[in-house]
Every structure is written in structure tokens, then in C-alpha cells.
Amino acid sequence: MAESDHLGLFTYLSLATRNLLRNRRRTLITLITMIFGIATLTLLSALNDGWLSQMKTNFILSYTGHLQIHAKGFETSQNLNDRIKDPEEVSRLMQSYPEIIGWTQRIRTSGLASVSGSSAGIQIMATDPEQETWVTSMDQGIKEGIWLRPGMSHDLLLGRTIAQNLGAELGDRVILMAQRLNGEMVSEVFFLRGILETGAPQIDRTLAVITLNSAQQWLQMDQTITDIVIRADNHDNTDVLYRLFVQQLSDLKYEIMPWQELDPMVRQWLEFSDAYGFVILFVVIILVLIEILNTMLISLHERQKELGVIVAIGTKRYQVFLMLLLEAVMLIFIGAILGYLAGSLLVFSVADSGINLTHFANAFEFFYMDPVIHPQLTQSSAIKILGATLAAALLAGIYPAWKATRLSLSQALRIQ
Amino acid sequence: MLNQPAESVIKTRELHKCYWVGTMPFPALYGINLEIESGEFAVLAGRSGSGKSTLLNIVGALESTDSGRVEVLGQNILSMNQDQRTQFRLHNIGFIFQAYNLIRVFSARENVAYVCQLQGKSKKESMEIANHWLQEVEIGHLGYRRPDQLSGGQQQRVAVARALASKPKLILADEPTANLDSMTGRHLIHLMQELNQRLGTTFLISSHDPDVKQAASRLIKLADGQIVEAWNDIPKPPSSITSSCPMSNLPLTERLRNYFKAARGNARNKKHLRKTRRRS
Numbered sequence: 001m002a003e004s005d006h007l008g009l010f011t012y013l014s015l016a017t018r019n020l021l022r023n024r025r026r027t028l029i030t031l032i033t034m035i036f037g038i039a040t041l042t043l044l045s046a047l048n049d050g051w052l053s054q055m056k057t058n059f060i061l062s063y064t065g066h067l068q069i070h071a072k073g074f075e076t077s078q079n080l081n082d083r084i085k086d087p088e089e090v091s092r093l094m095q096s097y098p099e100i101i102g103w104t105q106r107i108r109t110s111g112l113a114s115v116s117g118s119s120a121g122i123q124i125m126a127t128d129p130e131q132e133t134w135v136t137s138m139d140q141g142i143k144e145g146i147w148l149r150p151g152m153s154h155d156l157l158l159g160r161t162i163a164q165n166l167g168a169e170l171g172d173r174v175i176l177m178a179q180r181l182n183g184e185m186v187s188e189v190f191f192l193r194g195i196l197e198t199g200a201p202q203i204d205r206t207l208a209v210i211t212l213n214s215a216q217q218w219l220q221m222d223q224t225i226t227d228i229v230i231r232a233d234n235h236d237n238t239d240v241l242y243r244l245f246v247q248q249l250s251d252l253k254y255e256i257m258p259w260q261e262l263d264p265m266v267r268q269w270l271e272f273s274d275a276y277g278f279v280i281l282f283v284v285i286i287l288v289l290i291e292i293l294n295t296m297l298i299s300l301h302e303r304q305k306e307l308g309v310i311v312a313i314g315t316k317r318y319q320v321f322l323m324l325l326l327e328a329v330m331l332i333f334i335g336a337i338l339g340y341l342a343g344s345l346l347v348f349s350v351a352d353s354g355i356n357l358t359h360f361a362n363a364f365e366f367f368y369m370d371p372v373i374h375p376q377l378t379q380s381s382a383i384k385i386l387g388a389t390l391a392a393a394l395l396a397g398i399y400p401a402w403k404a405t406r407l408s409l410s411q412a413l414r415i416q
Numbered sequence: 417m418l419n420q421p422a423e424s425v426i427k428t429r430e431l432h433k434c435y436w437v438g439t440m441p442f443p444a445l446y447g448i449n450l451e452i453e454s455g456e457f458a459v460l461a462g463r464s465g466s467g468k469s470t471l472l473n474i475v476g477a478l479e480s481t482d483s484g485r486v487e488v489l490g491q492n493i494l495s496m497n498q499d500q501r502t503q504f505r506l507h508n509i510g511f512i513f514q515a516y517n518l519i520r521v522f523s524a525r526e527n528v529a530y531v532c533q534l535q536g537k538s539k540k541e542s543m544e545i546a547n548h549w550l551q552e553v554e555i556g557h558l559g560y561r562r563p564d565q566l567s568g569g570q571q572q573r574v575a576v577a578r579a580l581a582s583k584p585k586l587i588l589a590d591e592p593t594a595n596l597d598s599m600t601g602r603h604l605i606h607l608m609q610e611l612n613q614r615l616g617t618t619f620l621i622s623s624h625d626p627d628v629k630q631a632a633s634r635l636i637k638l639a640d641g642q643i644v645e646a647w648n649d650i651p652k653p654p655s656s657i658t659s660s661c662p663m664s665n666l667p668l669t670e671r672l673r674n675y676f677k678a679a680r681g682n683a684r685n686k687k688h689l690r691k692t693r694r695r696s
Contacts, residue, residue, distance in 0.1 A: 314506025
């Protein structure tokens with residue numbers, strides 16, 4: 001009977017476009033609402049990505065680096081006996097990975113610091129001062145005095161808070177006490193050469209930095225170390241390097257830890273931020289969905305008779321379904337694209353200057369955040385936003401389209 | 417074509433239809449027996465509420481019945497599912513509505529071509545067919561206009577062209593002249609009559625317009641859901657068309673009782689009643 005009952009895509013698109021244009025004001029209001037919603041979502045998402053990225057960078061550059069290699073069990077025991085006995089074996093690998101832009105060797109141990117009768121528990125970090133500048137930005141965190149130089153065997157730096165707590169000033173004698181490999185407690189006199197801020201207050205409360213050579217001599221560790229700290233050229237390469245090191249150092253001598261594992265609180269905070277981003281996405285998408293659903297249902301109500309007619313003259317119900325669904329998808333698609341573009345413009349306009357939240361600086365410091373947030377557009381957030389919007393379009397379009405297929409023809413045709 | 421052996425285009429037997437508003441039944445058709453032959457220009461007349469539109473909708477496969485049998489072009493349309501009915505309408509029936517009911521967002525030409533596209537013809541071919549039919553109804557020069565840029569008469573001509581474009585064997589027109597002034601209405605009737613004679617397309621028109629009745633080759637008068645009078649080639653006396661038991665003079669309670677008596681005997685009728693009641 002029929003050659004084919006297929007309406008071309010062009011006809012569907014043409015119908016959808018014209019139906020959207022038939023009530024221009026309503027379509028415009030719906031589009032403006034959507035554009036506002038998607039633009040806000042894009043900006044919030046960019047802010048989230050921006051401060052998460054800054055937070056990662058601050059955390060990584062303040063102290064931890066992207067990856068750390070320890071002797072197996074050191075991170076848990078914090079015992080000097082769990083040390084890397086042949087650092088060169090690991091260090092040789094560093095040359096072969098272009099993703100690594102810097103690495104340093106450290107000794108980490110806890111101890112006690114005394115200044116003029118005051119004493120406090122400290123975390124001693126011994127490092128190669130030159131290599132350290134390739135890995136972290138601690139040298140730029142010097143607030144008073146100078147950064148260490150090779151050969152400064154009796155000099156140290158203190159975190160700002162511990163220095164304040166001890167009442168230490170530049171040039172003061174600071175007596176450090178720590179345990180050697182054999183368990184013997186030893187003390188040594190150092191001179192305070194600098195006071196630094198890492199950007200992480202909890203680190204600044206306990207940090208004492210001395211040179212690697214002086215620590216190796218003082219603690220009788222020869223050429224052994226506790227940490228190798230690595231900086232990658234970007235955050236995304238952390239996983240790549242992690243996998244490579246796991247393959248290369250697969251025996252049981254070493255533990256390889258990416259930055260996320262070194263501070264569980266930061267990891268939890270990042271996960272929370274991701275969840276928070278999803279909540280915002282969900283809320284905005286629900287609002288968009290309701291808006292579109294409302295528009296489509298009103299439109300459907302107004303066009304009942306016309307839909308009845310087009311079914312009466314031979315349009316199949318699935319074709320009516322596709323027509324209405326395409327209309328909703330087209331409306332949301334246009335709104336999403338325009339909204340994303342508007343959001344992107346907003347992001348670009350403030351990306352360089354950033355959004356200044358200095359007023360809340362104390363709250364931000366704790367989480368390695370800068371008080372000025374630079375929003376960032378990322379591919380993943382674009383996919384998330386546009387993907388969620390498209391899903392919303394389908395959801396918002398399906399119900400009215402399905403409802404249209406359930407129209408009673410006789411009732412629809414009797415509408416005046 | 418009128419001289420060819422007459423074949424039945426529409427055949428109904430004991431057609432019953434009742435609408436429900438809440439729990440209140442409103443019988444619309446009661447025992448309609450009707451036979452329309454190929455090439456006829458038949459007119460259903462009767463007051464508002466007499467069942468004309470309901471009968472047209474049922475014959476046009478737009479609405480179901482409570483009981484009875486309907487054959488259009490030899491096919492039992494009541495046994496068809498939704499998609500089969502749609503397909504049947506697309507290829508066999510053209511519709512003309514009182515309020516023209518053109519697709520607002522399409523031009524006149526696109527409105528006509530749309531039906532051809534539904535039939536699977538290419539856009540180009542559909543447009544050519546649309547141009548042809550718009551010329552046939554004498555508005556070929558207005559094809560690019562949207563419905564809101566056309567007068568009522570012009571819109572109804574587009575509707576006629578749309579109805580004819582799918583080359584249907586039957587055209588159902590529900591009060592086609594009701595929204596037109598008398599002069600335009602007469603032109604439209606003349607046009608439909610001319611197309612009926614030239615193409616042999618069967619027309620079944622519901623109308624209370626005297627001009628339409630005058631043009632009819634057969635006039636079927638409905639009252640209270642029954643055929644009460646029918647003439648072939650006016651003013652001939654009633655033909656083979658029958659109504660099983662005229663009851664327009666009976667009181668409403670009696671008519672309802674009769675209706676349900678007939679309806680109860682039919683299992684299918686019961687099913688439809690339940691469906692209708694549930695919907696309402």
C-alpha cells in the first residue's frame with residue numbers, strides 16, 4: 001500500500017524549527033532562562049575546576065610533589081630504618097622520563113627543637129637545596145632570611161608558625177634533637193637562616209629544613225635517604241608516571257605514592273568538591289528540565305488540534321513523537337550551546353584577573369587555596385555539562401512527545 | 417466513472433456509539449445502517465448533535481464504535497490497530513474540516529505536499545503534486561503563502577487540495593462551508609462537485625448548509641443518532657438506506673433503555689463501554 005512512510009530528517013527539522021518560531025516570545029524566554037542556567041553552571045564549574053587545580057598545584061608545590069618513592073613501609077612507620085639504601089638505583093630512572101621536570105632526595109624524621117628554653121615537636125626535612133627548587137616552591141615561600149645553599153651544614157629554616165611558637169629569630173641558635181638509625185638520641189646546634197611559609201599552615205606549624213648532607217652526617221645515614229620526591233610537567237601525568245614507576249620498581253623494596261595518597265584529607269576534599277560539582281550540575285539540569293517540560297507541555301496543549309489533524313491525515317504516532325522530541329532537543333541544544341558560550345565568555349573575562357576572595361583568605365589557606373580564584377574551562381566539564389543537558393533534553397522531550405501520541409483523535413479534532 | 421458498476425465504498429451495519437461524560441451516557445449513534453457507493457456526492461444533514469460528525473469520524477477511522485460493523489473500501493476498519501488505521505487513512509481517505517485545520521507553520525504548498533511526503537514520495541515530487549492540486553483548486557499562485565495569509569475560502573481550497581493530493585478514493589468533509597460566507601461556500605461546493613464528477617472520488621459531507629444539501633446526489637438526514645430520512649438525487653424518496661427503529665419521538669429514558677438493550681447483547685460493545693467509562 002505504501003511506498004514508504006518515512007519523513008525526511010529535513011522535514012522533521014523544518015517542522016521543529018518552525019514550531020519553535022511560531023511563538024517567538026515563549027521560545028525566547030525559555031532560551032534566555034536556559035542560557036542563564038547553563039552559563040551559570042559553566043561559570044560555577046569553571047570556578048570549581050579552577051580552585052581545584054590551584055589547590056592541587058599548591059598542595060603539590062608546597063611540599064609533596066606529584067609522586068614520592070619511599071622504602072617499603074616508611075610512610076606508615078616513619079622509621080629511618082625503612083630507608084632507601086641505594087638512591088642511585090632509583091635516581092637513574094629519572095633521566096629517562098621526559099614527563100619529570102624535577103626530583104629531589106630527602107630525609108624525613110621527627111624530632112624536637114629548642115630555642116632559648118622553649119621547645120616543640122618538629123618534622124625535620126633534609127633536602128638538597130638546589131634540587132628542591134625544581135620540585136617545590138618552598139624557596140619562594142621564604143618570608144624572612146634566605147633559602148639554604150649547598151654547604152650550609154649548620155643552618156636551618158623554620159616554618160613561620162613553629163618559629164613564632166619557639167620565639168626564634170634569624171640568627172638564633174636552634175638545638176635539634178632526633179634519633180639515629182641505631183636508636184640513639186642526638187642533638188645538634190643549627191642557626192636559623194630563614195623563616196618560610198609553605199602555604200599549608202599545618203606544615204608551617206612543625207617544619208624544620210636542613211641540608212641533606214648535614215642530616216646524613218648528623219644522623220649517620222651515609223648516602224641513604226627516606227624520600228625521592230618527583231615533580232611531573234602537569235597533574236595529568238601523575239598517573240602515567242605512577243604506572244611507569246610501579247612497573248619499573250615492581251619488587252617489594254619500594255612504595256610509590258601519588259600525591260592523592262600522601263594527604264588523605266586533600267583527597268577527600270577533592271572528592272567532596274567533585275560531588276559538590278555534581279550537585280550543582282544536577283540542580284541546574286533539573287531546573288532546565290522543568291523549564292523545557294513546562295514549555296513543551298504548554299505548546300502541546302495549544303497544538304492538540306493541529307496534532308490531531310496531522311495524525312488524521314496520515315502521520316504515524318511515532319512520527320509525531322519524533323517531531324516533538326526533536327523540538328525539545330533542538331530547543332535545549334541551542335540553549336546549551338549559547339549558554340555554554342555565554343558562560344565561556346564570562347570565564348574568559350575573569351580568568352586572568354581571577355575572582356578575589358581575600359576576605360575569606362584564612363578559610364581558604366587551610367585547604368591550600370589561593371584567595372584569588374582563576375576559573376578554568378576544562379574539556380571534561382564541557383562534556384559533563386553538554387552531556388547532562390542533552391540527557392535532560394531527551395527526558396524533557398519524551399513525556400510531552402509520548403503524551404502527544406496518546407491524544408484522542410476525536411477529542412483533538414473537536415477542539416474549537 | 418459514474419456509469420461503472422456501483423461498488424460499495426462505505427458500508428455500516430448496526431452502528432452504535434455512546435459518549436460518556438462522567439457517569440452520564442450520551443448516545444450519539446443508534447443502529448446506523450448505511451451504504452455509500454463509489455462516486456457518490458453524499459451529504460449527511462441534521463442538527464448539531466445529531467451524530468453527523470461522529471459518523472464521519474467513525475467512517476474516517478478516527479474513532480471507534482461501541483458495536484456494529486464498518487467497512488470502508490471493503491475493509492473492516494474496526495479490526496485495524498492504530499497504525500493500520502493511520503496507514504489506511506493516508507492512502508484511502510482525504511479529510512476536509514470545518515476550521516480548515518491546515519498546519520500553521522507550513523505554506524499552502526507544503527501543507528499539500530506533506531501528505532505526499534507521508535506517502536513516501538520525494539520532496540520534489542511532492543511539491544510538484546502540490547502545485548498541480550493547488551492549480552486544480554484555482555489557487556496555484558498562492559502556494560507560498562502561510563495559512564494566516566489566506567482567506568477562509570482560500571484555506572478551505574488548500575484543504576481540498578490536501579485531501580485530493582494523496583489520491584484518495586473517499587473524501588470526508590465535516591461542515592466544509594460552515595466557516596465561509598455563502599458566496600465562497602457556493603464556489604467551494606461547485607469545486608467539490610466538479611472534482612467528484614471529473615475524478616469519480618466519493619464525497620461524504622456533513623453539513624446543514626442548504627446549498628450543500630442542494631448539491632448532494634444523496635441526502636441522508638440524521639436525528640438523535642439515527643438516519644431518519646434519505647433521498648437519492650434530491651428530491652427523490654428515501655432509498656435503500658434504512659434506520660432500524662426510528663425513535664426520535666421517544667422520551668430520553670426510553671431511548672437510553674433501548675440503547676442499552678441493544679448494547680448488552682454484544683460482547684464487544686461491553687468491552688468498549690468499559691474502556692470508554694475508564695477513560696472518562
